Amino acid sequence: MPRLELSVDQLRERALLVRRDIVTLLAHSQSGHSGGPLSSADFGTVLFFHEMNLTPEEPTAIDRDLWHFSIGHVTPVIYALMAERGYYPLSDLLHFRSYVGHLQGHPSKHDTPGIDVSAGSLGQGLSVCCGMALGARMDGASRRVYCVMGDGEQQEGQIWEAAMFAAHYKLDNLCAVIDYNRKQIDGDVQDVMGIAPLADKWRAFGWNVIETDGHDIPKIVDAFAQARSAKGRPSVVLAHTVMGKGVSYMEDDYRWHGVPPTKDQADQALRELGTSLDAWTERLRAHVSSSVAPSTNGVS
Amino acid sequence: MPRLELSVDQLRERALLVRRDIVTLLAHSQSGHSGGPLSSADFGTVLFFHEMNLTPEEPTAIDRDLWHFSIGHVTPVIYALMAERGYYPLSDLLHFRSYVGHLQGHPSKHDTPGIDVSAGSLGQGLSVCCGMALGARMDGASRRVYCVMGDGEQQEGQIWEAAMFAAHYKLDNLCAVIDYNRKQIDGDVQDVMGIAPLADKWRAFGWNVIETDGHDIPKIVDAFAQARSAKGRPSVVLAHTVMGKGVSYMEDDYRWHGVPPTKDQADQALRELGTSLDAWTERLRAHVSSSVAPSTNGVS
Amino acid sequence: MSQASAAPPPASGAAPSLTKPEMKKTREGFGHGLVQLGETNPNIVVLVGDLSGSTNVNFFAERFPERFVQVGIAEQNMMCVAAGLAAVGKIPFLATYGAFASCRAADQIRVTVAYTDLPVKIGGAHGGISVGPDGATHQAMEEIAIIRSIPNMRMVVPCDYWETKKATLAIASDPHPYYLRFGRESVPVVTTPDTPFVIGKANVMREGKDLAIIACGVMVYEALVAAEQLAARGVQARVLNVHTLKPLDEEAIARAARECGAIVTAEEHQIHGGLGSAVAEVVVATHPVPMELVAVRDRFGRSGKPDELMAAFGIKSPDIVKAADRALG
Amino acid sequence: MSQASAAPPPASGAAPSLTKPEMKKTREGFGHGLVQLGETNPNIVVLVGDLSGSTNVNFFAERFPERFVQVGIAEQNMMCVAAGLAAVGKIPFLATYGAFASCRAADQIRVTVAYTDLPVKIGGAHGGISVGPDGATHQAMEEIAIIRSIPNMRMVVPCDYWETKKATLAIASDPHPYYLRFGRESVPVVTTPDTPFVIGKANVMREGKDLAIIACGVMVYEALVAAEQLAARGVQARVLNVHTLKPLDEEAIARAARECGAIVTAEEHQIHGGLGSAVAEVVVATHPVPMELVAVRDRFGRSGKPDELMAAFGIKSPDIVKAADRALG
């Protein structure tokens, strides 16, 4: 059934696979973002493998839940989640950002099956999700809409236009998640352009605010459950995370926002994650059909 | 001296003159906005005749205070205030929105002496004032910056970008005023796109919030004084007003947002305001040099 | 093929009068078109940014309140909300002033609407200097340049009430993003309810081989008046109504260059990047001939009466006649 | 007058090599230019939207932290804050990616910056398909169309490191708003520190009378390479570097049309409303001749290596040579 609701242990395992995929695909593309994808890996995994009603075999099924990453630059985690969930073979991940293959630097509807709306310019995604949620309501559909935003992205005024809109129209089928990793390109979010107190801002804009540890799987599962039960207003999950989470030398360092690891760095990272670049590359390369479940070899 | 600090009675009298000017100039242009200009007349008068350090005789003096109406559509009140304050003769008001004359439908720097930055697209003005305030601080100047916004205008996301910026840079030489008349073009602000709780939003964005009756002169005077004394953060005055204030048939009716009174309606309005269209037109026409103080004949 | 959609020649009694033209608002054509669409297609939804009356989406709002979405003063959000609605199967039309539709939401149009190629229909009101007293900020004259530059975007600039209504109906059934530009004031009706309208096919409004006047929007009327005046002097000007700016009817334009040998373009838009340069792109690549561009010469507008402004900014029929004389050298 | 600012002929030893060109980033020319300005002019301030490194304003930030303003991810606000700074006597340079500078803040450019005519200097990084792996959303290719359409705006698209640095210095001393477009990758150096640079005056990079190749930005190098190949076949192509898109050097363009009789334009921009159509506007109005436009053909970009993309999108020197053959056809 499309809502997998994996167990906490299974989710932890999947999140590990996703982190390995992220590091591996970046090692091969030698271009792309490391920090945000790794901080989003845990709540991303909960969304794809527990919370959301997804239909990878039929990406446009009308009863599926809708999801959109407003932070288009975190394609490594988006593509890894999609591949692990069965939208396309894991081997596709080895062609990230290359002229061949369908995995563009930023999400592109007409290149990648399962992407509903292209992205890459920050601040636009929540508005898109407002439209999806309103449309679903017009259709009397029960599908829910999930929007992933960044914390630096909160500086874009359009997000506050959308926040006002969602509250005005009481879109309780809309759930936003903010990857609150406290970093953006030029440094700490509070130094670049302070967004605190962020929870107060969302409350003042009429939203149900849920704060959680963005790396604690059970708490994340619970946060989305709370969001689902909140009626009459939209919910936002402030997921407190660590940029680069899972790779020692990347953690909490903004300089990893937009650069990939070298192959040596990637191998070191993958060893910290219980495998190696060669082993994991092999695992990805071996998976050429999304109809066959990928092996989970190497998962400790 | 440039900061007039007129008495409360004098300010009430000036506000009355300004309302008469607004109605009269609209009667002659037969094009333009009535509602917002009338709701802004009282705090506008306090700004121009009490609070701000202005130099009409030398509009670009570097030590003057700076003011900018982000709601460019309220040119009737802007132009009336400027003329009464001596930027140009009152007779100029009779050529509002016409191809001849210098009073454009929306403020235009290169047409009207005393306008620092052109406007007309909502939501941009607070950002402009942030730049002015930051520049003044870089120069170590003591000049203050005043920004007038609308309540419907609060729906523009750029305002929240600017709000974040001003708080981040602790621009305490910046004071914003919101004409909180609860109306916009399509109806009540709360019906069109709710902005409440507005004070909470500004507080969550780090501002010193001062609420006041926007038609009570002493309270307005006091509100600006409070703003001046607040250190380390910008201040915003929420001026609770009534659209069309002072003209019985316009009050609290959103349909007067953007239309002028007919000549007959204008005459009726001016009689409510203690004069007549002919008398007040004559007063404006007679004042052809801004170096001569205008007559205040007809003020009850 | 353009011939196929040629308008009935002015000779025919059906042709509207140029001397005493009926005056109607193009934005009402938009408003009435939306109501007609609403009646036939339940997926049509309409969004507005606090400008229901001046864009005439109020007609739709009254009839179909449940499919009308008031967004308030937030054009960026409106553009992307429309995209989200389109992503779940709706056919969203949104409306605001063209200055804000094209500029305030340009990034949203480019990335979310156009790159995704969603069927968002953008109604840009108050196009051109004829907006009048509001002045420069509200006189949109850059939309053609902006929208043409964005891949996947289509654009229609209808010439009168009937064409605006037909365009509104036509773009609803093409699953791609469109920008529809219309004006504020009542303008002369130069087509009839039966004048053919095919997206991407220019209409020959008047035949002629000495010169081609290529126009869009309200300038089609000015072009027809200019053609009359030129005819009185023995110059037979073809008048081509290029209502679709993108995709452009390159064949009709190339044919005009080849058959007429000289071209005057006429538009209520800035001279850089508008209809004139779109036509020039085709002319130099197919059949280079002398051209004169009648347009606003890279200046901001100002307050005034619509006609007064069009004359002051040099885009009335006499300016077209003068340009024709220059083009014919 | 353009003659006055003609580059030293390639004959002279000073001329950079086309076969083994020195590679430098144009954005570093911007960054180094800002530092030089900061040293001499205390009114220079620099703003950025969370992109200090990729726009190279980090050079200025390190030297003059007190005149550096970090705005975060808020391009609309950044544009108007810059306007406010300009209104009180500063000379603000701001930087972000061109896609966001030109589109996200287009309304702010039009109304607050351009209509007020304030000396705001907009640095648009990541211009063109050569941005590479980031893909379509980050490959700005509409800026020329958008900025040219807005009155009072000026625009410079320098061809290499030196020209970018000179342009940065030059626009600071002209009290009007400017848009400066530069790229991401290292590109061939085709000028020298002493190559003249005058705003509004095109540079003749190579003389020739059989055909004129008119280019801007990195395409000037591709044009020079194409000219070499054409020369080997006996076709002497003039290469005109139109670094200033607005105001355009209409005289140099008209002369090229008159003296060469055929024109190829080359730009790393969408075909509608870019350099090609700007040149076409002049050509049809002065001296109509056959033209071929080498540009991105109204398509969004995609991920890939810069060179791979330029070839795939048909804007490398071989494409210019083919276009030349068609134009001379």
Ligand SMILES: Cc1ncc(C[n+]2csc(CCOP(=O)(O)OP(=O)(O)O)c2C)c(N)n1
């Ligand atoms: C409108 C816009 N402005 C700027 C950028 C460039 N950009 C991409 S990611 C980014 C930083 C985003 O910060 P955050 O939301 O915290 O994401 P994180 O760095 O944590 O992944 C910026 C400025 C963009 N993509 N879109």
Ligand SMILES: Cc1ncc(C[n+]2csc(CCOP(=O)(O)OP(=O)(O)O)c2C)c(N)n1
């Ligand atoms: C960006 C932008 N969008 C839309 C408009 C059109 N418009 C002018 S005034 C106005 C309503 C403003 O409401 P409010 O701020 O409450 O001013 P009030 O009606 O009270 O005078 C609108 C939508 C505009 N000028 N700028």
Ligand SMILES: [Mg+2]
């Ligand atoms: Mg972050």
Ligand SMILES: [Mg+2]
């Ligand atoms: Mg209001």
